[in-house]
Amino acid sequence: xxxxxxxxxTEWPLIAASVLFLLAYAWEVIADxxxxxxxxCETLIAVTWSVFVLDYIVNLVLAPQRGRWFWTHLFDLAIVxxxxxxxxxxxxxxxxxxxxxxxxGNAIRGRLLLYVACAASLLVFVASLAVLxxxxxxxxxxxTTFGDALWWAFETVTTVGYGDFTPITLEGRxxxxxxxxxxxxxxxxxxxxxxSWIVERVAERDESQDAATVAHIQALEAKIEALTxxxxx
Amino acid sequence: xxxxxxxxxTEWPLIAASVLFLLAYAWEVIADxxxxxxxxCETLIAVTWSVFVLDYIVNLVLAPQRGRWFWTHLFDLAIVxxxxxxxxxxxxxxxxxxxxxxxxGNAIRGRLLLYVACAASLLVFVASLAVLxxxxxxxxxxxTTFGDALWWAFETVTTVGYGDFTPITLEGRxxxxxxxxxxxxxxxxxxxxxxSWIVERVAERDESQDAATVAHIQALEAKIEALTxxxxx
Amino acid sequence: xxxxxxxxxTEWPLIAASVLFLLAYAWEVIADxxxxxxxxCETLIAVTWSVFVLDYIVNLVLAPQRGRWFWTHLFDLAIVxxxxxxxxxxxxxxxxxxxxxxxxGNAIRGRLLLYVACAASLLVFVASLAVLxxxxxxxxxxxTTFGDALWWAFETVTTVGYGDFTPITLEGRxxxxxxxxxxxxxxxxxxxxxxSWIVERVAERDESQDAATVAHIQALEAKIEALTxxxxx
Amino acid sequence: xxxxxxxxxTEWPLIAASVLFLLAYAWEVIADxxxxxxxxCETLIAVTWSVFVLDYIVNLVLAPQRGRWFWTHLFDLAIVxxxxxxxxxxxxxxxxxxxxxxxxGNAIRGRLLLYVACAASLLVFVASLAVLxxxxxxxxxxxTTFGDALWWAFETVTTVGYGDFTPITLEGRxxxxxxxxxxxxxxxxxxxxxxSWIVERVAERDESQDAATVAHIQALEAKIEALTxxxxx
Numbered sequence: 001x002x003x004x005x006x007x008x009x010t011e012w013p014l015i016a017a018s019v020l021f022l023l024a025y026a027w028e029v030i031a032d033x034x035x036x037x038x039x040x041c042e043t044l045i046a047v048t049w050s051v052f053v054l055d056y057i058v059n060l061v062l063a064p065q066r067g068r069w070f071w072t073h074l075f076d077l078a079i080v081x082x083x084x085x086x087x088x089x090x091x092x093x094x095x096x097x098x099x100x101x102x103x104x105g106n107a108i109r110g111r112l113l114l115y116v117a118c119a120a121s122l123l124v125f126v127a128s129l130a131v132l133x134x135x136x137x138x139x140x141x142x143x144t145t146f147g148d149a150l151w152w153a154f155e156t157v158t159t160v161g162y163g164d165f166t167p168i169t170l171e172g173r174x175x176x177x178x179x180x181x182x183x184x185x186x187x188x189x190x191x192x193x194x195x196s197w198i199v200e201r202v203a204e205r206d207e208s209q210d211a212a213t214v215a216h217i218q219a220l221e222a223k224i225e226a227l228t229x230x231x232x233x
Numbered sequence: 234x235x236x237x238x239x240x241x242x243t244e245w246p247l248i249a250a251s252v253l254f255l256l257a258y259a260w261e262v263i264a265d266x267x268x269x270x271x272x273x274c275e276t277l278i279a280v281t282w283s284v285f286v287l288d289y290i291v292n293l294v295l296a297p298q299r300g301r302w303f304w305t306h307l308f309d310l311a312i313v314x315x316x317x318x319x320x321x322x323x324x325x326x327x328x329x330x331x332x333x334x335x336x337x338g339n340a341i342r343g344r345l346l347l348y349v350a351c352a353a354s355l356l357v358f359v360a361s362l363a364v365l366x367x368x369x370x371x372x373x374x375x376x377t378t379f380g381d382a383l384w385w386a387f388e389t390v391t392t393v394g395y396g397d398f399t400p401i402t403l404e405g406r407x408x409x410x411x412x413x414x415x416x417x418x419x420x421x422x423x424x425x426x427x428x429s430w431i432v433e434r435v436a437e438r439d440e441s442q443d444a445a446t447v448a449h450i451q452a453l454e455a456k457i458e459a460l461t462x463x464x465x466x
Numbered sequence: 467x468x469x470x471x472x473x474x475x476t477e478w479p480l481i482a483a484s485v486l487f488l489l490a491y492a493w494e495v496i497a498d499x500x501x502x503x504x505x506x507c508e509t510l511i512a513v514t515w516s517v518f519v520l521d522y523i524v525n526l527v528l529a530p531q532r533g534r535w536f537w538t539h540l541f542d543l544a545i546v547x548x549x550x551x552x553x554x555x556x557x558x559x560x561x562x563x564x565x566x567x568x569x570x571g572n573a574i575r576g577r578l579l580l581y582v583a584c585a586a587s588l589l590v591f592v593a594s595l596a597v598l599x600x601x602x603x604x605x606x607x608x609x610t611t612f613g614d615a616l617w618w619a620f621e622t623v624t625t626v627g628y629g630d631f632t633p634i635t636l637e638g639r640x641x642x643x644x645x646x647x648x649x650x651x652x653x654x655x656x657x658x659x660x661x662s663w664i665v666e667r668v669a670e671r672d673e674s675q676d677a678a679t680v681a682h683i684q685a686l687e688a689k690i691e692a693l694t695x696x697x698x699x
Numbered sequence: 700x701x702x703x704x705x706x707x708x709t710e711w712p713l714i715a716a717s718v719l720f721l722l723a724y725a726w727e728v729i730a731d732x733x734x735x736x737x738x739x740c741e742t743l744i745a746v747t748w749s750v751f752v753l754d755y756i757v758n759l760v761l762a763p764q765r766g767r768w769f770w771t772h773l774f775d776l777a778i779v780x781x782x783x784x785x786x787x788x789x790x791x792x793x794x795x796x797x798x799x800x801x802x803x804g805n806a807i808r809g810r811l812l813l814y815v816a817c818a819a820s821l822l823v824f825v826a827s828l829a830v831l832x833x834x835x836x837x838x839x840x841x842x843t844t845f846g847d848a849l850w851w852a853f854e855t856v857t858t859v860g861y862g863d864f865t866p867i868t869l870e871g872r873x874x875x876x877x878x879x880x881x882x883x884x885x886x887x888x889x890x891x892x893x894x895s896w897i898v899e900r901v902a903e904r905d906e907s908q909d910a911a912t913v914a915h916i917q918a919l920e921a922k923i924e925a926l927t928x929x930x931x932x
């Protein structure tokens with residue numbers, strides 16, 4: 001089996017695992033589970049997680065140039081291995097984002113705004129979950145409910161930053177920095193897409209001039225043909 | 234009667250109803266009306282509101298493919314029906330924005346900055362009204378006068394976000410998120426329009442080169458014609 | 467004397483008056499003058515102000531179509547007349563900005579970043595003066611020294627908005643909204659200029675292709691000439 | 700020896716000196732050194748600093764037009780001489796940025812995002828060090844640990860600005876203003892690069908049309924050649 005075929009076959013199972021993972025994680029964090037429900041969620045998360053680990057290992061085995069693939073996919077290794085350390089478990093959400101990203105593929109400009117909207121929503125949702133997960137147990141934390149976490153994520157991603165809620169833990173601030181960088185990039189993408197659309201619309205009005213040039217060449221061609229015909233007689 | 238004709242006929246009445254609605258709502262919220270004045274305003278709002286409901290029903294009846302129109306206009310249904318639930322009444326303002334939007338149509342780039350300015354002013358005004366409406370009755374709210382609401386809306390739409398006034402109710406935060414997204418989009422539009430204008434101005438300086446190319450082709454044409462003439466003799 | 471000649475003659479005197487006005491106003495506000503020094507500054511401001519009023523009147527008299535000029539220059543009238551009302555005196559600074567703007571003229575893209583830098587500096591300086599002027603006498607104001615005013619203006623124009631200093635008076639908030647809108651526009655201009663520069667640099671690498679097209683046409687021309695020569699012999 | 704050769708020879712030694720300087724400064728500031736360790740760091744900083752002074756003097760001596768080079772490099776003089784005054788020592792970090800900048804050279808668009816990422820990281824790191832250095836000794840300062848300084852720098856450079864940490868000293872505010880301006884410029888660069896990339900990708904889809912035009916001209920050429928051949932026979 002080739003690596004390419006494996007990636008094609010596992011596309012949908014991986015997305016399903018990602019969504020399951022996200023739902024379990026969201027339920028665990030939002031409902032602040034304890035006891036058996038928490039254990040059930042953690043088991044489900046562990047199972048979906050092992051799917052990502054398996055996918056990484058199979059990819060490594062199937063890669064045509066195993067050494068080269070390993071060194072060019074160190075980031076993949078990091079987001080698969082690092083979350084095994086307890087304080088870095090929030091990093092698992094980055095994997096989810098990366099896997100959902102795969103399906104977005106090469107969206108053309110027409111769908112770019114839709115893609116940006118989806119990416120922004122997912123980013124805000126995942127960042128809210130993650131920041132709530134790491135902030136709630138901290139003494140003196142401002143962000144203690146999912147509503148506040150979501151509100152904080154929105155004012156951060158749009159760079160408004162009222163400052164009524166701010167993360168106080170180290171992990172929370174790392175998540176915040178990621179969200180800020182994501183926000184600035186998304187705003188940049190929105191602006192760039194709008195700029196491309198306006199530039200194109202303005203250019204369209206000049207298309208008649210371009211067409212005229214092609215028409216001129218065709219007229220030239222017709223004249224040369226007529227000349228050739230005249231010469232042939 | 235066709236749906237198209239209905240939409241052309243109702244364009245101005247709908248705008249008039251929107252403006253009336255906005256004025257009545259603004260007066261009710263800013264003056265914090267009570268008693269008979271409040272009842273009068275609410276009646277006026279109900280009347281203008283029923284105009285939008287009527288317009289939705291007539292559109293549905295006149296649509297050539299009724300089923301298809303229904304499914305592609307679920308958003309229109311939502312903004313007509315949802316505000317009937319008391320806590321969602323603020324949503325009526327979205328209808329107003331949507332109807333005033335219709336007249337903006339396909340503005341060309343030249344008028345884009347003017348359109349952005351109007352849209353931004355309307356967005357800030359409507360968001361101020363809405364946030365004041367939902368925040369004032371909440372205990373511990375920061376936004377309790379129209380002046381403060383307007384000031385808050387301006388610092389939110391420009392993404393400055395001092396944080397001296399922030400919404401504390403769920404509805405207020407939904408309005409704030411809408412205003413933030415609107416602000417980011419408007420800033421993106423302004424930047425994109427400026428970029429398009431600068432790109433075009435820079436391109437204009439090279440137009441002589443384009444003209445020269447067309448001139449070359451015309452010179453070519455003249456030469457071929459001269460050749461044909463020479464051959465004809 | 468024509469209006470055009472008047473405007474050319476008064477360009478430098480008006481700039482000189484603007485700079486004098488700005489210096490006198492800055493000194494009065496920053497040093498918080500009282501007694502004779504304040505009277506001297508106020509006199510100097512009144513004299514330079516009367517220069518702007520005189521310029522407006524002469525322009526109105528010399529205008530070829532007086533009525534039309536009046537209606538198309540209502541904004542000029544407003545910024546000349548409104549500051550006579552005491553609470554609107556800060557508006558005089560808008561005149562200064564408008565007159566200094568005249569000299570900027572049609573800067574080409576190359577100088578656009580320099581122009582944006584100058585405009586931003588002037589905007590921040592003028593807004594700091596104005597906000598300090600209106601906020602200092604207000605009880606409970608946060609902005610009471612020129613240093614704080616300048617710091618507040620910088621964090622507002624870049625849309626950072628920490629919220630450690632915020633205006634509390636109505637006039638102060640109007641100035642802040644102007645500064646926010648100016649800041650968003652300036653950031654948009656910077657981004658747009660950078661985008662135009664990058665788009666052009668990328669396009670330059672394809673210039674050889676364009677040149678080839680022109681070269682093709684010249685090659686064609688040469689061939690047709692050779693054909694004509696061959697036919698002539 | 701020519702100035703050009705000197706600059707080529709000293710490129711790597713200067714980068715090494717910059718990195719050493721940065722490491723010594725970072726260690727001194729982050730670890731809040733005292734006693735002999737501080738003296739050692741200060742000595743290392745003084746030595747690397749004298750390298751920059753030496754480089755400036757040699758450049759001045761080797762310059763073909765010494766007077767002209769002096770006047771066009773006043774900024775270089777300022778960042779070499781001003782930090783000798785104790786309160787301006789933080790300015791030395793600007794030199795480091797300027798020297799590391801040299802190596803970035805004329806990056807093409809493809810590497811622009813990488814360059815922006817590096818510049819942003821360096822800017823945030825250097826600003827954190829500088830602000831911690833000037834704020835920590837001030838009574839009532841909010842920014843007293845490197846973690847807080849880094850967090851403050853991130854929320855400032857992305858223009859989020861929660862306001863949970865703000866500089867209170869004059870030097871700290873100057874650093875903040877520099878960081879804000881840097882942040883706005885970097886966001887502008889990101890947006891502009893994305894815009895250029897999207898515009899180009901959209902244009903690529905029309906390349907077949909361009910190619911057709913060149914193909915038309917080649918077809919024309921072929922026809923004229925055939926005509927010439929026919930005439931020659």
